[in-house]
Amino acid sequence: MELISLFSEPARLLITLLFEELKIKGYTGLKPAHAQVFQNLEKEGSRITELALKAGITKQSMSLLVYDMENAGYLKRYKDKGDNRAVIFRLTAKGEKLLKFSDQILRNIITKWKKEQGEYSLNELKVLLK
């Protein structure tokens, strides 16, 4: 397998499989890009700029993503006490469930892959990193 794909392929697959599961379980209104939001959100809430930085995308892009997730009921928007420009986003109860469920799914997939059971093998990557 080609070098860059050793990294990008499992990433792509993880997202695909995650969103298949999420859809089945009724978590609607989400697209792969939204994973970067809830995966990077701090317990106490996060700002858009902060999320953008962590996710490695622009604040403009992140702005749209959080807006979607707010509308879908996964996030709630709060005022930042002390900075009236800023907005804080926190997970709703629905969002918390989503996060927990997602983490579980992802861990399961990787565990399977490591045992050479799943649809993908991490062996070549492991060798590269040795």
Add this chain to the structure above:
Amino acid sequence: MELISLFSEPARLLITLLFEELKIKGYTGLKPAHAQVFQNLEKEGSRITELALKAGITKQSMSLLVYDMENAGYLKRYKDKGDNRAVIFRLTAKGEKLLKFSDQILRNIITKWKKEQGEYSLNELKVLLK
């Protein structure tokens, strides 16, 4: 770092760094997506369908990518003897140079990363895969 990013982040960085280098060295007319072409091309040449399958994209998308690279002088188009529907693409001398240089760059970056010297650390991923 977030789970999916442990895979996608190095992939993204590798591509960015590779294309910075390539641009400096005068390999123009290329965008990140084109890496999937020359990285997957067989020595004896490859078909569009075959390349698409390896790269994990549709033949329609791959069709455009090889067209670009042909125009930029990295690939040459040949008839497939024995199947008049099919087209074979082979690297030109320029394309060969590109491939060799790219591989070298990518290997160098990863080697640096493994020694914890570069702009990124592979340690967290290594731990995950253990």
Add this chain to the structure above:
DNA sequence: AATTATTAGTCAGTTAAACTGACTACAATA
């Protein structure tokens, strides 16, 4: 041998997910 199904590739249009640039409102600094 003729028909049917499959495969290789292209054309056209669409979608997802990012980007840049310009802007407003507020905060921090000189």
Add this chain to the structure above:
DNA sequence: TATTGTAGTCAGTTTAACTGACTAATAATT
């Protein structure tokens, strides 16, 4: 107080994929 910087939004663009419909050629089936 005036200037510079930061948080976020709006608008438009670009990159890189996608699906669907099609032609031409090959392979399979009857």
